[in-house]
Amino acid sequence: MKLKILLLVDLLILIFIKNSIADTIGFVSDTVCFGDSTSLNTITDIPENTISLYEWDLDYDGQYNDATGKTIKYLFKNAGTHPVKVRLTVNGKYKIMADPINIFVKPLPLPDFEVNYFCKGQASLIKNLSNPNDSMANYYWDMNNDGNSEFNYNDNFTFIFPDTINTVKLTITNNYGCSASKVREVNINNVPVADFYVKDGKCTGDTIYFLNTSSIL
Numbered sequence: 715m716k717l718k719i720l721l722l723v724d725l726l727i728l729i730f731i732k733n734s735i736a737d738t739i740g741f742v743s744d745t746v747c748f749g750d751s752t753s754l755n756t757i758t759d760i761p762e763n764t765i766s767l768y769e770w771d772l773d774y775d776g777q778y779n780d781a782t783g784k785t786i787k788y789l790f791k792n793a794g795t796h797p798v799k800v801r802l803t804v805n806g807k808y809k810i811m812a813d814p815i816n817i818f819v820k821p822l823p824l825p826d827f828e829v830n831y832f833c834k835g836q837a838s839l840i841k842n843l844s845n846p847n848d849s850m851a852n853y854y855w856d857m858n859n860d861g862n863s864e865f866n867y868n869d870n871f872t873f874i875f876p877d878t879i880n881t882v883k884l885t886i887t888n889n890y891g892c893s894a895s896k897v898r899e900v901n902i903n904n905v906p907v908a909d910f911y912v913k914d915g916k917c918t919g920d921t922i923y924f925l926n927t928s929s930i931l
Contacts, residue, residue, distance in 0.1 A: 737758065737760050737804075737809055738759040738760075739756075739757075739758045739760070739800065739802060739809055739810070740756075740757050740758070740800075740811060740815060741754050741755055741756045741757055741800055741815060742757060743755070743798075743815075745817075745818055745819075745820060746819060746820065747820045747890065747891070747892035747893075748792070748793040748821055748822045749789075749822060750789075751787040751788060751789045752787065752788050752789075752819065753786075753787050754770070754785070754786050754787075754788065754798070754800075754817075755784070755785045756768055756802075758802065760804055764804050764805050765802050765803065765804055766803045766804075766806075767782065767802070767803035768782060768783055768784045768800060769781075769782055769800070769803075770788075770798065771798065771800075772788055772790075772796070772798055774796070774797045774798065774799070774814060778800075778801045790817075790819045792819070793820060793821035793847075794818070794821070795816050795818050796818075797814035797816050798814055798815055798816075798817050799811045799815075820890035820891070821847040821848075821888070822847065822888075822892050822894045823844065823845070823847050823851055823886035823892065823894050824844060824886075824894065825844045825885065825886045825894055825896040826845075826884075826896055827840055827841060827842050827843055827884050827896065827898065828840075828843060828898075829898065829900045831875070831901070831902050831903070832903065833903045833905050834877075834878060834902050834903065834904055834905050835874065835905060836874065837872040837874050838873055838875060838900070839870065839872055840855075840870060840871055840872070840873055840882075841870050842867070842868065842869060842884075844896075846868075846888050847888055848888035848889045849889075850889040851868070851886050851887065852866065852886070852887045852888075853865075853867060853868045853884065853885075853886055854866060854885040854886075854887070855867060855882070855883075856882070856884075856885070857873060857882055858876075859883055859897070875902050877902070878901060878902045878903070878904055879899065879900075879901055879902075880899070880900045880901075881897060881898075881899050881900070882898050882899075882900055883896070909926075909927045910924055910926050911924070911925040911927050912924055912925075913925070
């Protein structure tokens with residue numbers, strides 16, 4: 715009799731332990747640059763045939779109304795760290811992650827520049843006004859929009875533009891591997907050439923004519 719009681723107690727303990735173990739609920743995700751959608755895929759040891767709904771809290775406001783589905787894609791509104799949780803409906807009851815998982819969205823660089831231009835043949839000053847969001851960023855200057863990078867300066871520099879209408883493109887790639895570009899059209903003033911023609915009078919008192927023959931190259 716004592717042996718049967720002990721076996722029954724051991725069985726009840728095992729059942730209690732099994733029911734006390736929390737279900738594993740979580741997800742895996744990729745890490746993308748801002749502007750790209752993040753993929754999230756639920757992982758759980760709960761039998762899939764008992765799960766009727768997957769609901770996501772993607773803005774961490776306690777409301778599971780941002781997306782539904784075992785696997786989703788979501789475009790976060792800003793870069794940085796985003797705590798995320800998923801809720802499952804299992805046999806009509808909610809199963810929720812104990813703690814959120816942080817998703818990191820990599821920031822984009824913010825390229826910008828201005829050109830203080832003068833006349834054709836003179837050096838123009840290019841001022842780099844960019845915010846790379848990373849001190850290790852690489853800068854690529856395409857000075858004639860042909861797809862090739864002529865310079866890798868991260869500071870101000872001067873450049874003599876060959877034409878009066880020029881398209882400049884600055885591309886920055888930061889240490890996160892994220893890239894962004896800025897394109898500006900630069901109009902350079904042509905160089906004027908001063909000249910004139912004089913038609914002299916033959917006698918004193920005659921009218922002398924001056925003809926402007928100046929041009930802009």
